[in-house]
Amino acid sequence: MPSPPNCPQCGLDNTYADGALWICPDCGHEWGTDEAVAPAPVVRDSNGNVLAAGDTVVVIKDLKVKGSSIPLKQGTVIRNIRLVEDDPEHIEGHSDKIKGLVLKTIFLRKA
Structure with a gap:
């Protein structure tokens, strides 16, 4: 018997089958077998909060920026972020x- 898939919404592996549906008791998400084939990676900030495209984040540590003489200071706000496809450890923004x-x-927290 194959192992149960991770939840496509929260990414946790505490799922179980109920007939033709998979159920995640942690977030309550229910999905069919076709959705479980390619779950999207869950992007989380340094505190474990889930990030989505369009969110606003705050830098939690002074960061050097390659190609620029201006560093990002702690507390800098990055608005309207974009998620990097297939990479839950990076985001794009201005x-x-x-x-x-x-x-x-790991250097960001959700605002």
Whole structure:
């Protein structure tokens, strides 16, 4: 018997089958077998909060930016983020002074 798939909504592996549906007791999400084939990666910030495209995040540590003499200071707000496809550890966004940033999620928290 194959192992149960991870939940496509929260990413946790505590799922079980109920007839033709898979159920996640942690978040309550129910899905069919066709959705379980390719679950999207869950992007989380440094505190474990789930990030989505369009969210606003705050930098939690001073960061050096390659190709720029201006560092990102702690508390810098990055608005309207974009998720990097198939990479849950990086996001794309712009600050007020630096455009085209790719940042690791471990240095960010959801605002």
